[in-house]
Amino acid sequence: MKDFAGKITFITGGASGAGLGQAKLFGGLGAKITIVDIRQEAIDKAVAELKSLGIDALGIQMDLTNREQYTAAADKAEKHWGGPPQLLIQTAGVNTFGPAEASTFEDYDWILGVNLHGVINGMVIFVPRMIKAYNIHNGAINKDGGHIGIVSSMGAFDGFSTDAPYSVSKAAVNNLAFSYYDALKPYGIGVTVQCPANINSNIGEAIKTRPAHLQNSGYYTSEGTMNMLKSIHAQGMDPIELAGHLKYSIENGLPLSLPHDPDTSFVRRSLEKVINFASVEGMERVREEERRMAEMMKNMPEGSPFGAPDPKFGPVEVFGQAKADLDWVDDSKKKH
Numbered sequence: 001m002k003d004f005a006g007k008i009t010f011i012t013g014g015a016s017g018a019g020l021g022q023a024k025l026f027g028g029l030g031a032k033i034t035i036v037d038i039r040q041e042a043i044d045k046a047v048a049e050l051k052s053l054g055i056d057a058l059g060i061q062m063d064l065t066n067r068e069q070y071t072a073a074a075d076k077a078e079k080h081w082g083g084p085p086q087l088l089i090q091t092a093g094v095n096t097f098g099p100a101e102a103s104t105f106e107d108y109d110w111i112l113g114v115n116l117h118g119v120i121n122g123m124v125i126f127v128p129r130m131i132k133a134y135n136i137h138n139g140a141i142n143k144d145g146g147h148i149g150i151v152s153s154m155g156a157f158d159g160f161s162t163d164a165p166y167s168v169s170k171a172a173v174n175n176l177a178f179s180y181y182d183a184l185k186p187y188g189i190g191v192t193v194q195c196p197a198n199i200n201s202n203i204g205e206a207i208k209t210r211p212a213h214l215q216n217s218g219y220y221t222s223e224g225t226m227n228m229l230k231s232i233h234a235q236g237m238d239p240i241e242l243a244g245h246l247k248y249s250i251e252n253g254l255p256l257s258l259p260h261d262p263d264t265s266f267v268r269r270s271l272e273k274v275i276n277f278a279s280v281e282g283m284e285r286v287r288e289e290e291r292r293m294a295e296m297m298k299n300m301p302e303g304s305p306f307g308a309p310d311p312k313f314g315p316v317e318v319f320g321q322a323k324a325d326l327d328w329v330d331d332s333k334k335k336h
Contacts, residue, residue, distance in 0.1 A: 001087065001147045001190065002251050005030030010077055010085035012064055012122065013092030015042035017201030018151055020049075021239025022089050025247060027055030031087060034058045034077040038092075038209050064092055064118035067125075074125050084129035089149040089246075090122045094206035098219025099333045100164035102322035106214040108165045113214075115169035116176075119150055123180060127189075135187040145188035147250050150177050154197045154260060157270035162320035170195075181255045192249045197260035198236035204229025218326055220335035224317030231309040231316065 001007070004026050013019035014035025023046070027033040033055055037043050043059035050057035058080050062069040078084050094114045096107065127148075135145040155163060156170035177193035184191060204226050237259060245259035261267060273289075276282030309316045322329040324336060 009087040015046040019091040025243035086146040097320040102218030110214040111165035147190040194257035200236040225319040228316040
């Protein structure tokens with residue numbers, strides 16, 4: 001897809017962060033924008049901002065883990081624009097941090113529910129509509145039948161001890177995207193999965209949208225941990241810049257976008273790590289890399305690659321700890 005003018009576009013998580021950056025960039029190129037989000041107030045603010053920029057925008061509140069709501073939103077957008085999306089961008093995501101061994105069923109159900117099953121819902125709901133609307137014309141296949149963008153994470157390429165549900169959700173999303181990339185070639189529908197690192201977004205506040213029935217968590221969270229994450233994410237890539245990387249990959253039919261890793265060095269190390277896991281010699285290389293990284297972290301300000309937290313976000317606390325009452329978790333990993 002090279003020309004975005006007039007393209008019907010549907011963006012999940014579009015009321016802020018990366019999703020709103022996509023809405024601004026593609027809307028500025030003439031796309032017809034639908035943003036969906038779970039937060040009505042954020043939708044209203046975002047739609048007003050988009051319209052002030054001259055962008056034709058529609059906002060719909062929905063929970064993308066609820067298939068009935070998702071289908072209703074798809075129907076509403078299709079009725080409004082006269083067809084299903086030609087550009088589907090699945091950006092919504094949530095995260096929270098804590099030791100893997102402290103994770104509850106609810107931690108997994110919430111994070112995988114949004115990050116993985118929300119994307120699956122989008123594919124199952126929209127792919128048949130896109131194929132039927134744009135890819136069969138007089139018995140011939142339209143080779144520009146649309147494009148699907150999915151925002152994943154650099155975390156998809158590795159496992160992290162305080163980020164297990166998120167990392168596994170993103171690894172699955174990458175695999176899902178590559179499967180659909182191959183499957184949709186005959187229909188002229190492209191698929192790109194984007195794997196950024198740090199983004200200037202409010203994902204650190206995602207726990208505010210965590211459903212009541214999934215509140216049971218083994219992780220310690222507070223205003224202080226959210227403030228720390230806000231400080232970190234404030235240093236991330238600008239959402240419109242990130243959207244520009246996605247645009248480039250869509251225009252060139254690339255199945256993978258690595259905006260923070262253009263020379264693929266991180267991905268190469270992660271893939272080499274998996275190979276190293278299979279041999280004694282390889283495991284020694286893994287341990288040497290772990291020693292090198294530990295030494296590097298000791299020399300970072302405040303022990304973090306992001307430096308000292310910005311005081312403008314308020315009092316901060318260390319994130320990624322377990323709740324104090326989990327008696328099976330090592331004391332060094334718990335909030336005291």
